[in-house]
Amino acid sequence: xxxxxxxxxxxxxxxxxxxxxxxxxxxxxxxxxxxxxxxxxxxxxxxxxxxxxxxxxxxxxxxxxxxxxxxxxxxxxxxxxxxxxxxxxxxxxxxxxxxxxxxxxxxxxxxxxxxx
Numbered sequence: 001x002x003x004x005x006x007x008x009x010x011x012x013x014x015x016x017x018x019x020x021x022x023x024x025x026x027x028x029x030x031x032x033x034x035x036x037x038x039x040x041x042x043x044x045x046x047x048x049x050x051x052x053x054x055x056x057x058x059x060x061x062x063x064x065x066x067x068x069x070x071x072x073x074x075x076x077x078x079x080x081x082x083x084x085x086x087x088x089x090x091x092x093x094x095x096x097x098x099x100x101x102x103x104x105x106x107x108x109x110x111x112x113x114x115x116x
Contacts (some may be wrong), residue, residue, distance in 0.1 A: 002021060020065045020091075023058050024049055025093050030084065034092055037083035067091065 009015055020029055032038065032046050044052055044060070056069075056104060059082060062068045067088040072080045110116050 001036060005112045020062075020067060023061070023095075025055055026058050026062060027098060029055070029058060030067065030088060031100055033082060033088070033096050037071070037081040039079060039081050043082065062088070095112070 021030070028047060029043065032043060038046075039058070040056075044050075044055055047055060059068065059070075063070055063082075065115050066085055069085050070080055070082055072078065075076060
């Protein structure tokens with residue numbers, strides 16, 4: 001796993017939160033798992049514009065932080081699924097608020113970027 005050059009400051013609560021959910025796809029992955037477990041291929045299809053390596057890295061980080069869990073099925077053919085943990089479910093209201101804010105701010109962003 002990637003090692004950070006700067007030591008992580010665990011004394012700042014916002015930095016702790018951003019360590020866990022900060023990443024281009026982490027909040028989207030958590031949101032995609034809110035309705036139940038998904039196989040890795042389903043997650044990759046859900047974010048077709050994302051780099052596979054980036055999604056895999058962020059899945060590993062979310063698993064390391066205890067936000068999601070990976071269940072490996074010992075059957076033929078072997079497969080795995082990702083699902084939210086109890087701790088991961090506590091992030092759903094926060095992600096919902098982020099989504100609501102984005103919906104509210106979208107018209108402003110469209111004006112800024114001339115996308116009207």
